[in-house]
Amino acid sequence: MDLTPEERGILAGTRGEAAKRALEYQMAVGAFWGARRFVPVTNVHMMGDIEVMGDGGLQWLRSEARLGARCIVPTTTNARCIDFAHCERLGQDAGEAAKERELIACLQGMDVVTTDTCINYQTVYQPHLGERVAWGDTGTVIYANSVFGARSNFESGPAALAAALTGRTPEYGFHLDEHRRGTFTVQLDAALDDLADWGAVGKLVGQAHQNYFAVPVIHGFRRTPTADELKHLGAALASYGSMAMFHFVGVTPEAPSIEAALGGNVVAESVVIAGEDIERVYRGFRLGDGDARLVVFSGPQQSLLEMKRLAALFAGRRVRAGSSCFVTTNSGVLAQARRLGFAQSLEEAGVTILEGVCFYILQNLSAMREAHRWTNMVSNSAKIVNIIGAHRFNTILRRTAECVEIACSGVLR
Amino acid sequence: MNRIHVRRAFGPAVEGEALVSEEGFSPRYDLDRWTGVITRPGHRLEGASIVDKVCFFPSAKGGIAAGWAFYDLKWKKIAPKAFIFGVTNPVMVQGAIFAGIPITEGWDLDPRQALRSGDWVRVEPTNRTIEVLRRA
Numbered sequence: 001m002d003l004t005p006e007e008r009g010i011l012a013g014t015r016g017e018a019a020k021r022a023l024e025y026q027m028a029v030g031a032f033w034g035a036r037r038f039v040p041v042t043n044v045h046m047m048g049d050i051e052v053m054g055d056g057g058l059q060w061l062r063s064e065a066r067l068g069a070r071c072i073v074p075t076t077t078n079a080r081c082i083d084f085a086h087c088e089r090l091g092q093d094a095g096e097a098a099k100e101r102e103l104i105a106c107l108q109g110m111d112v113v114t115t116d117t118c119i120n121y122q123t124v125y126q127p128h129l130g131e132r133v134a135w136g137d138t139g140t141v142i143y144a145n146s147v148f149g150a151r152s153n154f155e156s157g158p159a160a161l162a163a164a165l166t167g168r169t170p171e172y173g174f175h176l177d178e179h180r181r182g183t184f185t186v187q188l189d190a191a192l193d194d195l196a197d198w199g200a201v202g203k204l205v206g207q208a209h210q211n212y213f214a215v216p217v218i219h220g221f222r223r224t225p226t227a228d229e230l231k232h233l234g235a236a237l238a239s240y241g242s243m244a245m246f247h248f249v250g251v252t253p254e255a256p257s258i259e260a261a262l263g264g265n266v267v268a269e270s271v272v273i274a275g276e277d278i279e280r281v282y283r284g285f286r287l288g289d290g291d292a293r294l295v296v297f298s299g300p301q302q303s304l305l306e307m308k309r310l311a312a313l314f315a316g317r318r319v320r321a322g323s324s325c326f327v328t329t330n331s332g333v334l335a336q337a338r339r340l341g342f343a344q345s346l347e348e349a350g351v352t353i354l355e356g357v358c359f360y361i362l363q364n365l366s367a368m369r370e371a372h373r374w375t376n377m378v379s380n381s382a383k384i385v386n387i388i389g390a391h392r393f394n395t396i397l398r399r400t401a402e403c404v405e406i407a408c409s410g411v412l413r
Numbered sequence: 414m415n416r417i418h419v420r421r422a423f424g425p426a427v428e429g430e431a432l433v434s435e436e437g438f439s440p441r442y443d444l445d446r447w448t449g450v451i452t453r454p455g456h457r458l459e460g461a462s463i464v465d466k467v468c469f470f471p472s473a474k475g476g477i478a479a480g481w482a483f484y485d486l487k488w489k490k491i492a493p494k495a496f497i498f499g500v501t502n503p504v505m506v507q508g509a510i511f512a513g514i515p516i517t518e519g520w521d522l523d524p525r526q527a528l529r530s531g532d533w534v535r536v537e538p539t540n541r542t543i544e545v546l547r548r549a
Contacts, residue, residue, distance in 0.1 A: 025510065025511065028423065028510050029503070029506060029507050029510055031423075032421050032422075032423050032506050032510065032516075033421070033503070033506070034421075047477050047478055047480070047481070048481070052441075052478040052481045052482065053481045053484075053485065054446075054481065054482075054484075054485030054488060054489070055485070055488060056484050056485045056487065056488025056489070057481045057484055057485055057488075059488070060484065078477070136477035136480070136504075137476075137477040137478070138476065138477050138504075141477075153503045154477055154502055154503045154504045155477075155480075155503070155507070156477050156478075156479065156480020156481065156503075156504045156507045156508055156511075157477070157478075157480045157481045158480055158481065158484070158507060158508070158511040159480060159503070159504075159507040159511075172503075173503060210437055210472045210473075210474065210500075211472065211500050212473070212500065212501070212502035212503070213500075239474075239476075240474075242437075242472070242473055242474055242502045244502075361478065386442065387439075387441065387442050387476070389442055389443070389453035389454060389455075389456075390441065390442055390443055390444055390445060390446075390452055390453050392452060392453075392454060394454065
C-alpha cells in the first residue's frame with residue numbers, strides 16, 4: 001500500500017504502540033483485499049461487548065488500554081449483551097456482568113462513546129453523501145451506504161477500533177465506485193404494508209444472492225418507503241445476503257434512475273417480488289411444536305415510531321400469563337418513549353423493555369431458552385429470525401400486529 | 414485433481430483435515446462457540462465440529478460479531494486450522510487476520526468436486542494453493 005508520511009510516522013511509533021499495531025493490522029486486511037491506500041474516516045461505530053468478545057477479547061482490550069489506545073475520531077458502540085437493570089431477573093451470569101462493566105469502562109477510557117445502539121443511523125449520527133465512515137454492525141453499514149450514500153465496509157469490532165485509533169481505513173470494497181454499482185434488479189410488485197414484509201423482501205433477495213459484492217437495484221415500488229421500512233429491508237439484506245448496499249430508485253441518493261444505479265453494469269438478473277412471494281415467506285416458517293410463549297421485537301432496536309406503534313397495538317391488552325414479550329431499544333429512544341407514555345403502555349401490557357441491548361446477543365441466551373423451555377421464537381424482524389438459530393430456537397416471522405396477537409393470545413398460526 | 418488455486422490469501426502454511434460444506438457459514442448464526450460444533454438446526458453440517466479443521470465454505474453469512482468470534486475461538490483452543498471461502502466478506506477476513514487464522518477466498522476448482530470431508534490437505538497462503546495430501 002502507498003503510505004502517506006503521516007502513516008509512515010504511525011508505523012514508526014509517533015502515535016504510540018496501540019496506533020502502530022492498529023495500522024499494521026489494517027495493512028494486513030488492506031493487503032488481502034488489494035487496497036492501494038488508506039482513506040480518512042470521520043466516524044466509527046463498533047461492536048464490543050463480553051458476549052461477542054469473550055474472555056480472549058477482554059484480555060486483548062485490557063492490553064490495548066495498557067498501551068495507551070485512544071480514539072482520534074468520534075467512536076460509538078453498538079448494542080450490547082446486558083441491560084444491568086434486568087440482568088438478574090433474566091438469569092444472566094453475575095461474573096459476566098462484572099466483565100461487561102469492566103469492558104465498558106475500558107472502552108470509555110479510550111474515549112469511546114458507549115451509546116449501545118444498533119440504530120446509530122436513526123438516533124446518533126447521519127453521515128452525508130460520500131462521507132467515509134468505519135461502521136459495524138451490518139445493519140448500520142448497509143443503511144450508511146444505501147440511504148445516506150456514505151461509504152463504509154462491514155467493519156468488525158477489532159477493525160472498527162483500529163480505524164478509531166488511526167483515523168483511517170483501507171480503501172477497498174464499498175469505498176470504491178466500482179463496487180457501488182448495482183449488479184441486479186429487483187422489481188417490487190407487492191404492497192409491503194408491514195415492517196416484517198420489508199424483512200421478507202430482504203430474506204428473498206438476500207438468500208438468493210449471498211455475496212458481499214452483490215448490490216440490488218430495487219425499483220417499481222409505488223409509494224415512498226419510510227426510514228423504518230428501509231431499516232428492516234437493509235438489516236435483512238445484510239443478514240441473509242451478507243450485502244452491504246442496495247439502491248432504491250428514486251429514494252436513495254445514488255439511484256436517480258435504474259441506469260444511474262447500475263452505472264453501466266449489464267444486468268445479469270432481474271427479480272420480481274409479488275405479494276404472493278411475501279405470503280410464501282410467512283408460510284415457509286415451520287411452527288414446530290406450536291410453542292407461542294416468546295415474542296421479540298428486536299434486531300434492530302426499535303425506533304421511537306416503532307415504540308409508538310407497539311404501544312398502540314398493546315393498549316388495553318396483556319401478554320398472556322406464562323408468555324414473554326421483549327422489546328429492545330436504546331437509552332435515548334427509551335427516555336423519549338417514557339416521556340411520551342409509550343413505554344408505560346408497553347409495560348402495563350406486560351412487555352419487558354430492555355435498554356442498550358439486542359435480544360440475539362443477550363449473554364446466557366441459550367441457558368435462558370432452556371430455563372423457560374422455549375422452543376419457538378416469534379418476531380417481526382426477519383434479521384433476528386435468521387441470526388438466532390445457533391441458540392437452537394425454531395424461529396417464525398410474522399407481521400407486527402400478528403406478533404402482538406400471538407403474545408397476548410398464546411396461539412400460533 | 415490434487416491442487417486448488419485460490420485468489421486471495423492470508424496467514425502461515427497449515428495442514429489439517431478438510432471439512433467441506435455445501436452451505437455458507439457464520440460463527441454467530443451457525444456455531445456453538447463453546448464447543449466448536451455447528452448447531453444451527455438445518456445447517457448442512459449440523460453436528461460437525463470445526464475444531465482443528467481446514468474449513469471449506471462456499472460463502473460467508475452476515476454478522477459483524479464474527480470479527481471477535483475467531484479470536485475467542487482461538488483463545489478457547491477450539492479454532493479451525495484455516496478458513497477457505499468461495500466468496501467471503503470483510504468481517505471474516507478481519508476476524509481471521511485478528512486471530513492469526515489463515516484465510517483464503519476464491520477458487521479455480523470447486524472443493525466440493527475435488528475433495529471430501531476427512532481428506533488431509535495443506536494450505537499454502539504464500540503460493541495461494543491448497544493441496545490434497547491424503548484421501549480419507
